[in-house]
Amino acid sequence: MNVLITGGAGYIGSHTCVELLGSGYGIVVMDNYSNSSPAVIGKIESITGKKFPSYQCDMLDYEGFEKIFKENKIDAVIHFAGLKAVGESVEKPLEYYRNNLAGTINLLRLMKRYGVRRFVFSSSATVYGMHNTAPFTEDMPLSTTNPYGTTKLMIERILTDLCHAERDWKVALLRYFNPIGAHQSGLIGENPNGIPNNLMPYIMKVAVGKLPELRVFGDDYPTPDGTGVRDYIHVCDLAAGHAKALEKIDSLNGARAFNLGTGKGSSVLDVVHAFERASGVKIPYRVTPRRAGDIATCYADCTRAKNELGWEAKYTLDDMCRDSWNFIRKNPD
């Protein structure tokens, strides 16, 4: 099977490329490199020893996008490409709706035109909103609190409606919890430009001295140690979940959501302490007021992915911290 991976040079996309190549899939990568680098393509080739077509292309460039379908036989698509910073989406909603929604609609139009009906979508636990109680199950009511999350929810709805209208589509909606960690080679990992929004990239920059200390956003939540609880999942477990979704995709009946998490919650301080154990580096931190929009506790019920995809996460928080540390000390800049 030949799989088009949009956003394939990104953090989760690149790890999924490695997983698919290792599982015998052919891949074609498309990325506009707005939040990644062309150098990642070479790193994927170094890790796997395999070459594959890659295109620098923006989803909004319909002609350029169509060239990929003209030049390659595509059997399935995994769609990672999209803007994904929560805070930025609040400041620039129109950019997020245009890029994420119009870009995805271009992709779906091209899939229809070229007879491609297998689709794996990079969704997010953010669609569970503020009103559900963890552990989250796929049938819970969905809501969002920021434009980024709303684009994810809207795309899920677009795909669900498309599957109702055209029965030959097979769509897996993969709802990620908190991806962290890196491939054991240390060649690929999460290394956002500038000041990271997310916890682990921030800790990594503190660990290599690029930032002075971590700000812990609130220690007065109703959680065991008062800090926010999340379901951190190793990015390689997440990548394996995509391979499983492709393996089972033809048995799906229309669009179906799956939680990809570990089912375990870890607090901010749990992560800090695990990272200190893994790295031997002290992570200084200061407790600050809560961050607007944060919920206290978020973790997955992954029963459906286990039963229907035959997938479950296997890496521990210590594994994730070990691999994150291995990556950042090899790529401090």
Ligand code: WQD
């Ligand atoms: C985790 C915990 C913070 C930074 C977001 C998006 C979600 C997905 C993953 C894309 C929280 C605390 C964080 C810091 C801190 N992204 N924290 N200091 O908010 O759970 O999820 O990223 O799909 O859609 O919503 O992840 O890593 O930002 O925060 O104390 O400098 O760490 O309060 O409890 P989050 P996060």
